Amino acid sequence: MNQNQSIVHIDGLKKHFPVMHGIVFERQVGAVRAVDGLTFEIHRGETLGLVGESGCGKTTAGRTILGLYPLTEGSVKIDGHDINNKDSENILAIRRKAQMIFQDPFASLNPRWTVNAIVSEPMRVHKLFPDQKTRTEKVKELLTLVGMSSRLVNRFPHEFSGGQRQRIGIARALAPEPLFIVCDEPISALDVSIQAQVVNLLEDLQDRFNLSYLFIAHDLSMVRHICDRVAVMYLGIIVELASRNDLYETPLHPYSQALLSAVPIPDPRKDRARNRIILTGDVPSPLNPPSGCRFHPRCPIAIDRCSVDEPEWREIASNHWVSCHLV
Amino acid sequence: MDKILQINNLRTIFNTPEGIVHAVNGVSFHISEGETLAVVGESGCGKTVTMLSILGLIPIPPGEIVSGSAYYHNKDLLQLPEEELERIRGREIAMIFQDPMTSLNPVLTIGRQLTEPLTLHLGFDQQKAIQRAVEMLTFVGIPDAEKRLDAYPHQFSGGMRQRVMIAMALGCAPSIAIADEPTTALDVTIQAQIIELVIRLREELGMAILWITHDLGVVAGLAERVIVMYSGLILEEADVYNLYENPCHPYTTALLGALPRVDYTRHQRLDSIPGAPPNLLIEPKHCPFAPRCQFVMDICREQMPQLELIGSDHQIACWVDIHTGKSR
Numbered sequence: 031m032n033q034n035q036s037i038v039h040i041d042g043l044k045k046h047f048p049v050m051h052g053i054v055f056e057r058q059v060g061a062v063r064a065v066d067g068l069t070f071e072i073h074r075g076e077t078l079g080l081v082g083e084s085g086c087g088k089t090t091a092g093r094t095i096l097g098l099y100p101l102t103e104g105s106v107k108i109d110g111h112d113i114n115n116k117d118s119e120n121i122l123a124i125r126r127k128a129q130m131i132f133q134d135p136f137a138s139l140n141p142r143w144t145v146n147a148i149v150s151e152p153m154r155v156h157k158l159f160p161d162q163k164t165r166t167e168k169v170k171e172l173l174t175l176v177g178m179s180s181r182l183v184n185r186f187p188h189e190f191s192g193g194q195r196q197r198i199g200i201a202r203a204l205a206p207e208p209l210f211i212v213c214d215e216p217i218s219a220l221d222v223s224i225q226a227q228v229v230n231l232l233e234d235l236q237d238r239f240n241l242s243y244l245f246i247a248h249d250l251s252m253v254r255h256i257c258d259r260v261a262v263m264y265l266g267i268i269v270e271l272a273s274r275n276d277l278y279e280t281p282l283h284p285y286s287q288a289l290l291s292a293v294p295i296p297d298p299r300k301d302r303a304r305n306r307i308i309l310t311g312d313v314p315s316p317l318n319p320p321s322g323c324r325f326h327p328r329c330p331i332a333i334d335r336c337s338v339d340e341p342e343w344r345e346i347a348s349n350h351w352v353s354c355h356l357v
Numbered sequence: 358m359d360k361i362l363q364i365n366n367l368r369t370i371f372n373t374p375e376g377i378v379h380a381v382n383g384v385s386f387h388i389s390e391g392e393t394l395a396v397v398g399e400s401g402c403g404k405t406v407t408m409l410s411i412l413g414l415i416p417i418p419p420g421e422i423v424s425g426s427a428y429y430h431n432k433d434l435l436q437l438p439e440e441e442l443e444r445i446r447g448r449e450i451a452m453i454f455q456d457p458m459t460s461l462n463p464v465l466t467i468g469r470q471l472t473e474p475l476t477l478h479l480g481f482d483q484q485k486a487i488q489r490a491v492e493m494l495t496f497v498g499i500p501d502a503e504k505r506l507d508a509y510p511h512q513f514s515g516g517m518r519q520r521v522m523i524a525m526a527l528g529c530a531p532s533i534a535i536a537d538e539p540t541t542a543l544d545v546t547i548q549a550q551i552i553e554l555v556i557r558l559r560e561e562l563g564m565a566i567l568w569i570t571h572d573l574g575v576v577a578g579l580a581e582r583v584i585v586m587y588s589g590l591i592l593e594e595a596d597v598y599n600l601y602e603n604p605c606h607p608y609t610t611a612l613l614g615a616l617p618r619v620d621y622t623r624h625q626r627l628d629s630i631p632g633a634p635p636n637l638l639i640e641p642k643h644c645p646f647a648p649r650c651q652f653v654m655d656i657c658r659e660q661m662p663q664l665e666l667i668g669s670d671h672q673i674a675c676w677v678d679i680h681t682g683k684s685r
Contacts, residue, residue, distance in 0.1 A: 083544040191633055221399040222571065223649075226615035226629035233626070248544065251574070255617035255627065275622060292549035293619045294574030298597045300620065301578035308553055309546045312514040 036071040037242050038095070038128075038210055042104035043068040045087075045094045049317065063316050064090040066266035067104070069343075072210065075236065077243040079257030079274075081250055081289070085313050087266040088246045089133075092212045095244065096128050097121070109209055126156050129203040133215040135195035139187040145173070145198055146183040152206040172201040176231060193224035200231065210242045218249065229256055250293045254278050259349075262286045265324045266316055268343075272350040282352045285325050323355065331356060360387040361532060361565060362411075362450075367425035369403075369410045372418060376638045380406040382589035384425075385664075388533060393559060393566045395580035395597075397573060401634055403589035404569045408535050410435070412450065413442050429533075448478040451526035455538040457518035461510040467494075468506030471525050478529050493524040497554060516547035520554070527558060535567045540575060552579060573616060577601055582670070585609050588635040588645035591664060595671040606673045608646045644676065652677040654684065 046061040064087040072078045080088045094101050097113045106113040111124045129152075132138035139148055149172055150165040152158075159165045170180035176197040187195055196216060203211055213232065217225040233256065235241060247253050253260055254274060261271045262285065270283040281287045288307040295301045309328050314320055320327050326336035333356070341353040369381040381403040388394050396404045409415050411427045411434055427434040429450065434442060446452075454460040462470060471493065472486035481489065487506065494502035497520040510518060519539060526534055536555070540548040552575065559566055570576060576583055576597070583600045585593040585608065593606040604610045614628035632649040635641070644650070647657040654676060662674045667685075678685040 083546060193633065221634065222573075222612055223399060223615055223630035223634070226627040227631075229617075230627055230629050249617075250545065251617040251619040254619055254621070255624070278619065279622070288546060290619065292545040294548075294572070294578055295618065295620050296573045296577050296601060296613060296616055297618075297620075298577045298601050301574075306549055306553070308549055310550075312516055312547065313544075 036073045037109050038072040038244070039107040040071070040095060040104070041069050041106075043091070043094060043101060043106060044103035045090055045099055046102045060317055063266050063319060065094060066316075066319070068268055070261060070268065070271060072242050072244060074209070074242055075240040076259065077236065077245050077257045079253040079260040080244060080246045080263060081248060081253050081260060082263035083289075083313050084248065085316070086263045087316065088263050089214055091263070092130070092214050092244060092246050096130055096212055097124065098130075122156070126152075126206045127208050128210045128212070129206065129208040130212045130214065131196075131199050131203050131216045134219055135192050135199055136219075138199055139195055141187050144184050144186055145169070148187070148198060149173070149201045149205055152202065156206050158206065168205070169201075172204055173198075175204070175235070176201045177227075191224075192220050193227060196220065196228055197231070200228075200235070204235065204239075207239075208241070210244070212244045212246070214246045215248070216245075217252065218247065225252070232256070250290060262289065265313060265319050267324065267353070268351075269325065269354070270350075270352045272352075276347070276350050282346060282350070282357045283325075283354050284329050284331055284356075288330070323353075359390050361390050361429065362388045362567075363426075363428045364407075364411060365426045365428075367407060367410055367427065368423040369406050369415060369420060370423055371420050377640075378637045379640045380589055380637060381410065382641055384586075384589070384591055386584055386591065386594065388565050388567055390532070391559075391563050391565055393568060393579060393581045395568045395570060395576040395583045396586060397570060397576055397583060398586035399571055399634060401588075401637060402586040404586050405537055406589075407586075408452075408537060408567070408569060412446050412452065412535070413437075413439070444478070447474050447531075448529045449531050450533045450535060451529065451531035453519075453522050453526045453534060453536040453539045456542050457515055457522050458542065460522060461518060463510050466507050466509055467513070467521055471506070471521070471528060474525065475528050489528060490524075493528050494521070497521075497524045497527075497558075498550075499524070515543055516550060519543060519547075519551055523551075523554065523558070527562065527564075530562065531564055533565045533567060535569070537569045538571070539568075541570070541572070548575070555579070573612060585612075588637070588641055590641065590645060591672075591674065592646065593673045593675075594664065595668075599668065599671050603671075605667060605671070605679060606675050607650045607652050607677065607679055610679060611649075611651075644674075650677075652679055652682055656684070 044067055045065040046063050048058045049060040050056050051059040082088050093099050095106050108124050108128050111120055146166055146169050149169045153165050169183055173180050178197055217228050245257055257274055259273050260277045261268045264285050270286045281290055288309045291307045311328050322338045323336045323341050326332040335355055341355045343353045345351050346357055365385045367381055367384045371378040384407055398404045410422055471490040475481045475486040475489055491502045499520055540551050580597050582596050584591055587608055593609045611630045615630055630649055635645050643659055644657045644662055647653050656676050662676050664672045664674045666672050
């Protein structure tokens with residue numbers, strides 16, 4: 031299959047959460063603009079990183095792409111299926127092709143279900159195998175694939191450590207043989223030594239099944255390690271999108287520059303010799319984002335124009351997109 | 358430099374229905390005046406319990422400090438009666454906790470929480486305490502400090518709350534500040550702000566800092582000396598340059614290899630550490646890292662290695678020389 035064929039198309043995706051006021055005469059008084067216009071594609075076998083500070087809307091974006099939240103505006107197409115098409119066959123097809131790995135391995139597995147029930151559920155829903163016996167065989171195969179013993183099928187989630195639970199979550203995501211997986215901070219709840227195991231597993235599975243990942247994370251070092259392209263999000267929009275090396279070697283948006291300069295390097299001489307850009311203040315509220323460029327109140331190089339005009343989304347170099355007036 | 362805190366052979370256990378949890382299994386180290394010491398380890402390695410034991414904050418029962426001493430100047434903190442310990446804790450040894458969301462009292466104003474230690478420890482009257490609180494808030498970079506005194510914690514963001522926590526810890530001008538994962542709950546940009554602030558405070562106030570973290574990246578830019586803990590034991594102790602440039606314990610090298618780096622252009626596979634973290638219900642009788650170690654020898658599964666000097670200011674507890682792969 032063509033490596034550059036894109037499998038996920040996202041166009042002008044918006045997700046606003048209404049803010050209601052009043053009890054009897056309830057009315058909408060505003061909206062939290064969590065995701066406010068995302069446009070990008072993900073290719074077959076590619077990992078796209080989505081990074082940003084907490085509250086920038088990256089998790090909401092991931093969930094809206096999979097249809098877990100109904101979108102407010104825009105379109106999402108996964109392997110040709112439009113998520114706006116509410117036809118049950120269409121939704122079922124999307125559910126099978128797109129899966130999710132969740133952040134918290136302690137909250138995302140049903141504590142009353144055995145590993146067998148958890149991992150075989152997607153196969154049951156999608157009627158992939160005729161009976162439970164063949165499904166159990168498949169579950170054992172999947173457990174071996176994610177580096178666990180196939181004898182553990184009848185255990186319950188509480189019998190496993192965080193890293194093992196995350197492997198079970200990965201096995202569940204793989205069960206319906208998806209093309210595209212949204213990984214929502216899959217390693218941030220794990221210890222360093224276990225993080226590397228899970229990341230290596232995700233990479234192996236990608237090579238083997240030609241999977242596409244949307245890798246949502248706030249750990250920029252890990253994103254550089256695992257992603258092919260990276261999108262930097264700030265207050266509901268993408269401010270820069272480029273290939274991994276372009277973004278990390280020559281970040282163009284002042285927010286990307288500040289974000290990257292804040293990442294600690296585990297090398298005392300290098301870390302201390304670095305010029306840090308220290309941003310002042312916190313991320314503003316998405317209830318009422320700043321006018322013009324959303325980053326201008328914290329931007330170290332902002333000019334008058336930045337508070338008035340919203341910057342255009344431009345391709346500065348080949349496949350290097352940025353929205354800033356001063357680039 | 359004088360040692361201001363000396364911990365010897367500290368052992369802390371917890372009696373639980375499942376059995377005895379061996380949290381700290383004989384830890385000895387010191388902090389010198391004005392020094393920044395980092396204690397690094399994964400969750401469950403005993404780094405937080407060590408700190409809580411020193412300060413008498415372990416709930417007893419179920420906790421139990423089995424042995425050890427912690428000398429602050431000439432007083433053993435582990436033997437001091439509660440009233441005397443209260444005079445030192447918060448005043449001379451201050452704490453900055455991990456989670457700024459839960460370690461401030463949500464029903465008291467920031468001003469009330471900031472002035473309390475000042476009136477309690479330093480005997481300030483209300484007016485003087487408020488004046489000092491405003492000074493501290495301004496110092497940690499909170500604008501409009503006077504007005505903010507009447508605000509409640511929920512009106513501050515995470516980064517601002519951590520600044521308030523730092524202001525509170527430093528109000529009494531302590532000689533040691535113990536910070537337990539102070540930036541773990543924060544975003545990288547806010548983390549950079551807090552680290553910058555701590556470096557400035559250290560330079561201007563000259564206090565010693567004990568920084569407890571799991572993040573080897575943060576430590577590199579901040580610490581002078583580093584202790585690596587695993588399973589309630591110190592495995593390696595070195596000055597920060599030695600530790601990163603010449604790590605000698607297999608666990609330290611494995612941890613550094615498992616870390617992705619933002620400054621690496623070439624894609625290389627991460628060296629994952631096989632196996633799982635140790636079970637704390639079993640008291641370590643031999644090297645606790647042996648089941649996961651790539652250099653493991655027979656002796657590692659039989660005897661406990663002791664911390665030994667292998668260079669100036671560089672100690673490891675290991676039977677193996679990782680450069681040759683043979684016994685040291």
